[in-house]
Amino acid sequence: MIWFLLLVVLFAFLMGFFQVPIWLMYGILVVVLVFLMFRNPLLFGKDAEKIMAYLKKSKSPYLQFLYHFLHKDLSAAEQAMEKIRSKKSKRNAELMLLMERKQYGKAKELLTQMGRHKAKWYALSDIAINEGDVEAFKQYKEKITDTFFLNMLEIDQAVYDGKKENAVGLLDNIIPKLRGYKLLTAVQYRKQILEGRV
Known part of the structure; x- marks a missing residue:
């Protein structure tokens, strides 16, 4: 650089x-x-394997964190998170780890420190799904305008309800339209559902 x-x-x-x-x-x-x-494949990449290879080769601690996180190597992801300098990126990484470990109380505390951002409303909606809080889910979902996050919430709801075939079908519908990191996230989520890790 x-x-x-x-x-x-x-x-x-x-x-x-x-x-x-x-x-x-x-x-x-x-x-x-x-x-x-x-x-930069993280912005407009159409090949999930190339995006993952880009993350693997990256020297950036946040991108290394994403690589390990997407491979569900949470201990390596936590080590990479410690090297992140940006407070915002570090907070996002910590939130992702808390959500993955289903530590929703700590995640909510962390979310109170975040500004009004679409990822915040998505995370709160996802927590509400997992806690079975229908009213909170509706409240937070109304604040989301990003179609990717709305689609992912629908998929999360299907997974939570045990309708994993529907979730995979929904992912199959949106994956061809996605690019970059969103594509990689959807592909990895689909893989986890099919392998029974979700």
């Missing part, structure tokens, strides 16, 4: 030295940014 930034600075210096028009400089910058966005 440092080499890339050094190249950008050098390129900007050369463009300034040769007095390249500003609109051309912005055009090149936009092309480079779009190229980088599409190159």
